[in-house]
Amino acid sequence: YLYEKIYQREPDKTERKLTEKFIEQQSVVALRTNKVAWQYGYGGVNEKTKRVTEFHLLIHFTKGRWQHSEEFPDPTTGYTMLDIEGGHPGNREHQTVIRRWISPFDGTISIEGSLQHLTDKGDGVRSRVISSRSGIARSWTALGNTVKTDVEKIEVRRGDTIDFVTDPRGGLAHDTFKWETTIKVVEVKYGSPPPMQTSWNTRRDYDGPAKDTRSLTAWEKYAQALLLSNEFMFVD
Numbered sequence: 001y002l003y004e005k006i007y008q009r010e011p012d013k014t015e016r017k018l019t020e021k022f023i024e025q026q027s028v029v030a031l032r033t034n035k036v037a038w039q040y041g042y043g044g045v046n047e048k049t050k051r052v053t054e055f056h057l058l059i060h061f062t063k064g065r066w067q068h069s070e071e072f073p074d075p076t077t078g079y080t081m082l083d084i085e086g087g088h089p090g091n092r093e094h095q096t097v098i099r100r101w102i103s104p105f106d107g108t109i110s111i112e113g114s115l116q117h118l119t120d121k122g123d124g125v126r127s128r129v130i131s132s133r134s135g136i137a138r139s140w141t142a143l144g145n146t147v148k149t150d151v152e153k154i155e156v157r158r159g160d161t162i163d164f165v166t167d168p169r170g171g172l173a174h175d176t177f178k179w180e181t182t183i184k185v186v187e188v189k190y191g192s193p194p195p196m197q198t199s200w201n202t203r204r205d206y207d208g209p210a211k212d213t214r215s216l217t218a219w220e221k222y223a224q225a226l227l228l229s230n231e232f233m234f235v236d
Contacts, residue, residue: 002226026218038200038205039055039057041100049135052161052163061208065083077090078095100163101162105193107155110153111129111151112149113179116177117145119144121174122173126140127164127179128165131156132161162183180203182201
């Protein structure tokens with residue numbers, strides 16, 4: 001499409017291969033330079049496949065927390081929210097909160113963390129680490145106490161998601177929790193571009209909405225390159 005619009009012709013085989021290589025390389029660059037490795041949302045878990053099947057972003061940021069709308073509790077999702085320390089699950093239909101990390105490299109990671117449930121009332125919370133590649137890695141429950149949430153090793157590929165999932169177990173009351181985790185690079189697969197950092201922490205990396213500083217996408221960069229070429233700039 002770009003070649004037809006800019007050059008009034010189709011690309012040849014070499015140009016097609018160069019295009020594919022450029023887009024692939026720029027996609028890697030975008031993942032490696034993206035500081036926002038975390039996403040905040042809610043969803044569901046398929047207990048048969050042991051994977052997150054739904055993920056909906058929490059799109060409203062207020063008073064330092066991500067929630068569904070300006071209203072809190074929200075009419076649809078209840079007390080669903082995530083903040084710098086942890087969060088709170090929601091109602092029956094939207095009860096699972098998910099803090100999502102997106103891998104920028106191929107290799108292996110480890111996870112260190114601690115889960116704290118803040119009261120001995122209610123029935124506590126259940127938290128799980130779920131990989132889009134391998135399913136549930138570990139699961140813990142907390143009721144008025146603090147538990148370690150370490151995972152020794154998880155294999156990841158670029159673009160894989162690691163979800164930190166918390167649900168209210170049975171009851172919906174007294175489910176505020178704190179869960180700080182650190183993801184560390186254990187090994188980078190041979191041939192994979194190394195990530196720009198070697199660890200990610202839920203507290204240190206926590207942030208609100210990204211500033212309006214969007215860079216060009218891979219395809220936008222390629223269109224710009226074609227527009228700056230001699231074939232286009234110097235028309236006979």
